[in-house]
Amino acid sequence: MMAEVVEPIMPNEMYDSTFIRLQESIDKATKKQAVIAQNIANINNPNYEALEFDEALDKAVKRSDKKIVLEEEMAALSQNSIKHSAYIKLLASKIGIIHTVITQGRK
Amino acid sequence: MGLDQALNISVSAINANRTHMEIISSNLANINTTRTVQGGPYRRKIPVFNEKPLEFSEALSSAEGKLSGGIEVSEIVDDPTPFQKVFNPGHPDADSDGFVSLPNVSMAKEMVDMVYVTKAYEANITAYNATKKMEQETLQIQ
Numbered sequence A: 001m002m003a004e005v006v007e008p009i010m011p012n013e014m015y016d017s018t019f020i021r022l023q024e025s026i027d028k029a030t031k032k033q034a035v036i037a038q039n040i041a042n043i044n045n046p047n048y049e050a051l052e053f054d055e056a057l058d059k060a061v062k063r064s065d066k067k068i069v070l071e072e073e074m075a076a077l078s079q080n081s082i083k084h085s086a087y088i089k090l091l092a093s094k095i096g097i098i099h100t101v102i103t104q105g106r107k
Numbered sequence B: 001m002g003l004d005q006a007l008n009i010s011v012s013a014i015n016a017n018r019t020h021m022e023i024i025s026s027n028l029a030n031i032n033t034t035r036t037v038q039g040g041p042y043r044r045k046i047p048v049f050n051e052k053p054l055e056f057s058e059a060l061s062s063a064e065g066k067l068s069g070g071i072e073v074s075e076i077v078d079d080p081t082p083f084q085k086v087f088n089p090g091h092p093d094a095d096s097d098g099f100v101s102l103p104n105v106s107m108a109k110e111m112v113d114m115v116y117v118t119k120a121y122e123a124n125i126t127a128y129n130a131t132k133k134m135e136q137e138t139l140q141i142q
Helices: A017-041 A070-106 B002-029 B056-061 B107-139
Strands: A051-054 A059-062 B045-051 B071-078 B084-087 B099-102
Touching: A017 A051, A017 A059, A017 A070, A017 B002, A017 B107, A070 B107, B002 B045, B002 B071, B002 B107
Parallel strands: none
Antiparallel strands: A051 A059, B045 B071, B084 B099
8 A cells, every 4th residue: 555645724713723633633542542542552561762752743752751551541542432432422413413414405 | 455454453462461471470370380391490481572674554544654464472581590509419410419490580570570460461451442432432533
């Protein structure tokens, strides 16, 4: 699979900036999940250097403390999971609003 | 990509921990073995972990920077520490002074390793389930 080039979506009447920001947040939470999974995977690997997800750069970078604490990773895992869940619910309700707008016209 | 990669990483860690568990089982099972195929007493085995490189297709599409393909047991090496010598002149494998070389396996060490492995396994299962839940929720957007 080749690297995809995704054109930035411009906000318009139907898809406002909240919509686009929610999509970006879901994307970031997805990437962060892989980074946390990798840290947990290497919990017993003595030569591993811990990673963290850099939100601004949108990629994984080496962490300054380099040491993994399992409790912290598990906390980050559930936090990320809950955030992702919240973004999904918000996005679903935004879609629900658009759905209402585009289907209620005939009444 | 994305959540699939997170799932793959967790699975690789679950696999690595299972291999480590097999090694611990082998060490504990052979705690008194004085004869092996290679000759001499059993030597304690140690797994060597290393970061799994990304598969070619994943590396092309990965925008996540330093992320790798998880973890793997790259090799299983022998513990070079000396054997334990126990005075037991009646044993068929005793040397001329009556000492038997027993494997360099320490029960306590293996038990401690086992706790680590069990906890790491659980942690990775939790990570897997959290990612799975995220993926299921993503499918519910409509």
